[in-house]
Amino acid sequence: MYIHKSFSVFSLILLMPLLLLAQNETDKPVFVPEQGIEGKDVIWWPTPHTLINAMLDKAEVGQGDFVVDLGSGDGRIVIEAAKRGATAIGIEYNPDLVRLSEHRAKIEGVADKASFLNMDLFEYDLSKATVVTMYLLSDLNMKLRPSLLKLKPGTRIVSNTFDLDDWEADDTILITTEYKYPDGTFRNNITNRGYYWVVPACVDSSWKMEEGVLRLFQKFQMIEGTLTNATGTLKVEGKLKGNSINFTANDIEYQGYIENDVIKGTVTKAGVVSDWQAKRQ
Numbered sequence: 001m002y003i004h005k006s007f008s009v010f011s012l013i014l015l016m017p018l019l020l021l022a023q024n025e026t027d028k029p030v031f032v033p034e035q036g037i038e039g040k041d042v043i044w045w046p047t048p049h050t051l052i053n054a055m056l057d058k059a060e061v062g063q064g065d066f067v068v069d070l071g072s073g074d075g076r077i078v079i080e081a082a083k084r085g086a087t088a089i090g091i092e093y094n095p096d097l098v099r100l101s102e103h104r105a106k107i108e109g110v111a112d113k114a115s116f117l118n119m120d121l122f123e124y125d126l127s128k129a130t131v132v133t134m135y136l137l138s139d140l141n142m143k144l145r146p147s148l149l150k151l152k153p154g155t156r157i158v159s160n161t162f163d164l165d166d167w168e169a170d171d172t173i174l175i176t177t178e179y180k181y182p183d184g185t186f187r188n189n190i191t192n193r194g195y196y197w198v199v200p201a202c203v204d205s206s207w208k209m210e211e212g213v214l215r216l217f218q219k220f221q222m223i224e225g226t227l228t229n230a231t232g233t234l235k236v237e238g239k240l241k242g243n244s245i246n247f248t249a250n251d252i253e254y255q256g257y258i259e260n261d262v263i264k265g266t267v268t269k270a271g272v273v274s275d276w277q278a279k280r281q
Contacts, residue, residue: 046073047135047160051175051192052080058173058196059131059156061086070121070134070144075101075114077133082110086131090116091124126151135160149220153201153258154242160194167220169195170241197221200240201258207278214278223247 047055056077061067063085069077072090074097081088082105092098098118105114117124126132126147132155134141141162148157148164163169173194204218212229216236225236227249238247243258245265254276256265261280266273 047077048175048177048192049076049080050177051160051173051194052077054173054175055133055158055160055194055196056081056084058171058194059133059158061131065130066128067131067133068124068126068129070124070132071136072101072116073097073135075104075116078114078116079105079108079110081131081133082113083108086113088114090114091119091121092116093118093120129155131156131158133158133160136162138162138165141165148197149199151199153199155199157197157199158194160192163195164197167197168222170198170221171196198242201243201245203240203245203258203263206281207263208281209276209278213281 061081061084065081065086067078067081067086067088069081069088069090072078072092075090075092078088078090078101090098090101092101095118098116101114101116102111105111105116108114122143129151132148132151134144134157136144136159141159141164145164145167148155149167157164158173173196175192175194177190177192198221200218200221202218203216203223205216207214207216209227212227214225214227214236216223216225218240221240223236223238223240223245227234227236234249234252236247236249238245238254245254245256245258245263247254251269253268254265255267256263256276256278263278265276267276
């Protein structure tokens with residue numbers, strides 16, 4: 001702030017308390033939360049920064065990502081994602097936590113990439129997300145699961161502590177954190193767990209190949225089925241990762257990428273690699 005030189009010293013002295021008050025109001029936290037604050041469906045319990053970094057590392061969050069944190073609390077995940085170059089938004093039901101998060105984003109210099117909405121997380125449209133993070137409860141995760149499975153194939157999902165039941169995680173994150181008493185003496189080690197998924201493409205269908213018919217049955221990212229050709233029927237087992245597909249039919253290895261109703265890739269048989277293609281029937 002600048003003061004015009006015509007101001008007297010006496011005037012400046014009179015103004016000083018107001019100037020200090022304005023400065024303090026800018027720097028002062030809006031709200032100081034305590035662990036265990038009750039929300040609409042869950043209590044707020046902050047995620048350790050070590051686990052936040054591991055979760056965002058696993059999801060490879062970076063430039064070009066649109067990260068949505070469901071139940072964003074004090075904004076720490078959203079702010080860290082923004083620091084990595086992503087555009088990030090937190091959905092939080094507690095208005096005090098939203099104001100605190102906005103304040104923290106300004107202090108951290110990422111207010112242009114980190115934003116927060118005070119709303120019910122089930123009312124937010126997730127369709128633009130490339131990464132979804134959450135720390136909810138099992139029943140809430142299951143309520144969200146149908147919406148998560150409808151997201152664009154390749155969307156990454158990371159959850160603190162709670163899984164998605166029989167939708168098996170693609171990977172598990174384990175972080176051990178040392179906790180101490182307020183006087184600094186050792187208390188114990190706590191292992192924090194995170195779960196990671198990649199939304200799979202839908203391949204549950206019959207596919208026409210040059211050598212025959214591929215029938216795939218899908219349970220989330222896991223696939224099984226049959227490949228029927230002139231020599232008989234082969235058992236198929238494999239896995240999806242977003243739009244990528246890998247499976248074996250006996251000792252024949254198939255790799256491919258799904259785009260709309262076509263799979264294109266390579267097949268390896270007896271050490272010989274060639275192209276293959278299938279079209280959804």
